[in-house]
Amino acid sequence: MPRTIPISPPELKTPTLETWTLKLKTITPMFGGSATPREVDPENPVRAASVRGHLRFWWRATAGGQYTSAEKLFEAEEQIWGSAERYGKVALRVLEQAAGQLVKPSELVPDKGTAKTGPLEKFFLHPFNENKTERIPEASGLQWVEFSLELTLNLSDAEREHLRRALRAWIAFGGVGARTRRGVGALEVTADLPMWLPNKPEQLKDWFSQKPVENPAHTLLAGAVVCLGQPRKPGPSDPYKGHKAWRELGSFWARFRKGHFVEDPQTGETMPYTPMAGGKWRDHKTLLALSKDQEQVALAKPYLGLPIVYQRLGNSFSGTLEAVHKQGKRMASPVILKPIAFADGNVRPAMVILKAPAPEDIKIGDQKLALQLPDFDPVLDSLGADDPLEAARIAAQIQGFAVEVRL
Structure with missing residues (x-):
């Protein structure tokens, strides 16, 4: 058995x-x-x-x-x-x-x-x-x-x-x-x-650096660029810890959105930021000249995020520029602006340019148009940039965000 x-x-x-x-x-x-x-x-x-x-x-x-x-x-x-x-x-x-x-x-x-x-x-x-x-x-x-x-x-x-x-x-x-x-x-x-x-800026690379992905279908940190300003030690009178760094970022982005990084034609130096002066990007003139039979448009600012709302001031262009994709009318900005806290107690202002898909189409009112980069724009040309995201990186260096970490 x-x-x-x-x-x-x-x-x-x-x-x-x-x-x-x-x-x-x-x-x-x-x-x-x-x-x-x-x-x-x-x-x-x-x-x-x-x-x-x-x-x-x-x-x-x-x-x-x-x-x-x-x-x-x-x-x-x-x-x-x-x-x-x-x-x-x-x-x-x-x-x-x-x-x-x-x-x-x-x-x-x-x-x-x-x-x-x-x-x-x-x-x-x-x-x-x-x-x-x-x-x-x-x-x-x-x-x-x-x-x-x-x-x-x-x-x-x-x-x-x-x-x-x-x-x-x-x-x-x-x-x-x-x-x-x-x-x-x-x-x-x-x-x-x-x-x-992080203990220091270089640690951001140690933590987050990965092999970049070409033409990603969604937003990635791999391949991003981090532009950092000087460390700001919080003071006893600051209303919140990131006060100095966040205020610095607000001034920078208000200046960049107006395009106040063009060169003085006489001196060749970057002109100072004047909050009450008009914008320098070519987008507004392009939108004023927009015709109803156009099929494409060359603009810079939509690459920084959508929607963009233009309010009427005198004879200016007014209207809303929206994204055109399955996720809706918004395109989250690939640019992050925020104070970063470090382990030593300091806070640094930071601009982060994420690796994200670029917009291909936009909607202006009821009109859908193919989007492309402008062949000429005074801000891009003055900064020597091929696109608005590269312009933001160069402008950050001019502003004093001199530490650059590529992930």
Whole structure:
């Protein structure tokens, strides 16, 4: 009679759960972020769903370059972050929230700045200003928002590293609430600083540098350029930690959007920024000459983000330029402007130019047109740039953002 050897059932491995806890604090005021547009919730300003959305974006930006198609990217993202059909491998909770005092844009920069300084950081806060025409009051934000973020995860070593990179990118380049690409709701950590804050600019390359992807289908950090200004040590009288750096960024971007980086024809030097002077980009003249039978248009500013709203001033062009793609009328700007907190306690102003698909078509009113770069533009020509993103990089150097890190 043959001998029977019992076979044990296969050993089932219990998933090993790991918990990460980050203590975070805003270094610029937080606006928006609640379920009500333009409003911030003073009791619970930071929502877990909103943070998850931010982290999903930065996960795609840091890990998405390794996937060869949008379908494979979505499949991997769904496994990590979940979807309506399945649970993901990362659960997160927002704990121990503490919000500082309410603040309005007009209190941050009284009288919209002066004719000499321009709007400063208020340049980034226009969605929260009072709109007398539509009877919309000025919105309030919050200063010094503190919270703990708890993440429970069941990930492989590679997936864990991707998550860590996404968290570092969110803290360095993102934020909480609305308008984070313009420095609103910028973050720092208040514990375990060497893990989550860079010690020096070169560490950004160590953390985020990857092989660039040619013609990416979605926004990536690989191939991005980071232009950093001088470290700004927060002072005791600063209303918030990133005050000096954010104000510096506001002045720079207001100047760049007006194109005040053209050369003086007599001296050959870059002309100074004059807030009350008109814009130097050629776009406005091109739009004034637009005809209804045109099929294409050469403009520079749409490459910096859409929509763009032109308001009528005298005989100027008025109208809205919108993106044309499946995701809607918006094209998120590939340029991020925000203060970055470093582990030594300093804050640096930073402009980050992401690697992103360029717009191919725009809509002006009911008219759809193919978009192309202008053959001639006084700002591009003065800066020696082939496109508006390269112009932004060169202008940042002129402004004093001399430290450049290529990821």
